[in-house]
Amino acid sequence: MHYKLGLIGYPVQNSLSPWIHEQFLKKADIGGNYALLEINPKKSFENELQQIKNNHYDGFNVTVPYKKQIIPFLDDLDDGAHAIGAVNTVAWQNGKWVGYNTDGKGYVTALGHAHPSIFQHKQCRILLIGAGGAARGIFYELAEAGFRRIDIANRTQSSAEDIASLGDGKAKTSILTLKEAENNLKMYDLIIQTTNIGMKPNVNDAIISLEQIDRRSIVSDIVYQPIETHFLQQASRIGASVHHGHTMLLYQAQYAFEIWTSKKVPADDLNQPLQSILEGR
Incomplete structure (x- = not known):
């Protein structure tokens, strides 16, 4: 299976999520790609989101400013996302778009x-x-x-x-x-x-x-x-x-990846490489 994943938010061009999930895909030995899906707040969020859904993504992350805004456009929420009132991970599961929150x-x-x-x-x-x-x-x-x-x-x-x-x-x-x-x-x-x-x-x-x-x-x-x-x-x-703080970024991504692929890949060894990338910016 080739997974089609991404990140919606604004701005997202400097996000390290593509690098993290590319490492996870390699570790899991599965095909896939992770795209940056920037949605300008000046555009219709509903229309832009519908285009992403129509492109048959298996799942995507959600970052600011859309973690709350996306909720009405989802079919279901897990208990944590419902209680927290925000979503950072969306998965296509059993014909439904389901929202999760892996930040905490x-x-x-x-x-x-x-x-x-x-x-x-x-x-x-x-x-x-x-x-x-x-x-x-x-x-x-x-x-x-x-x-x-x-x-x-x-x-x-x-x-x-x-x-x-x-x-x-x-x-x-x-x-x-x-x-x-x-x-x-x-x-x-x-x-x-x-x-x-x-x-x-x-x-x-x-x-x-x-x-x-x-x-x-x-x-x-x-x-x-x-x-x-x-x-x-x-x-x-x-x-x-x-x-x-960068370790939170790494492990919330690990949970999101597991939701999409049902595979929990080790992340500890990415801690230092991720820190090195951030320190070089």
Whole structure:
């Protein structure tokens, strides 16, 4: 079988998803190609999406700004995507277009590979910074994984409260302002930055100061351009362990590939090559 895969979003021309999935196709020893399917927001999303469907794709990824917009045009959602309210992976299955969300699963898997000890301590305290789409997926999957204390710090309290409801009572959650979080960092074992603050070209930006963190904590940033964000640089200077964002990109792709092909290919050995590509950009 020759798989026809792709990525829709805007802009997508600098995406590394084609490289990642080409590696997966080689590992699985199956034919296929992965195309960039850029949809300009000035065009009709419905018409552009229908053309993609008519071209008989086996599946495609979805990135900004269409992760929520695509939902009404799908036939079904899996439970996770339905709860999170966003889709990043679509598969043609049994005559239907089915939406999934692998972002949170990819993050949790990446965290487990980098810092397995955190999964032996489900009572640890986690701080999630930000309340956007990425935060929704990460919160949902952390709660599903059994973590019992996940606080959220965000500028807008209502957005954070909406995410807290995703836990369905599985995790206890307090909503903090960014300043409150900054002043209470010592109480957290894992701090996750989920916004795009610090992304190129604004590499000197950080959403909060980490001066108050405990050096035994793990500090994570989902931004991967640059690899070593200002947020992570702060943590490293204090002596805390850091977790880089590009690994989430890798493992969410691994889950998407498995949905499309029913093949779970190893991804660990792509971590360093992917980092090298990103550092060269």
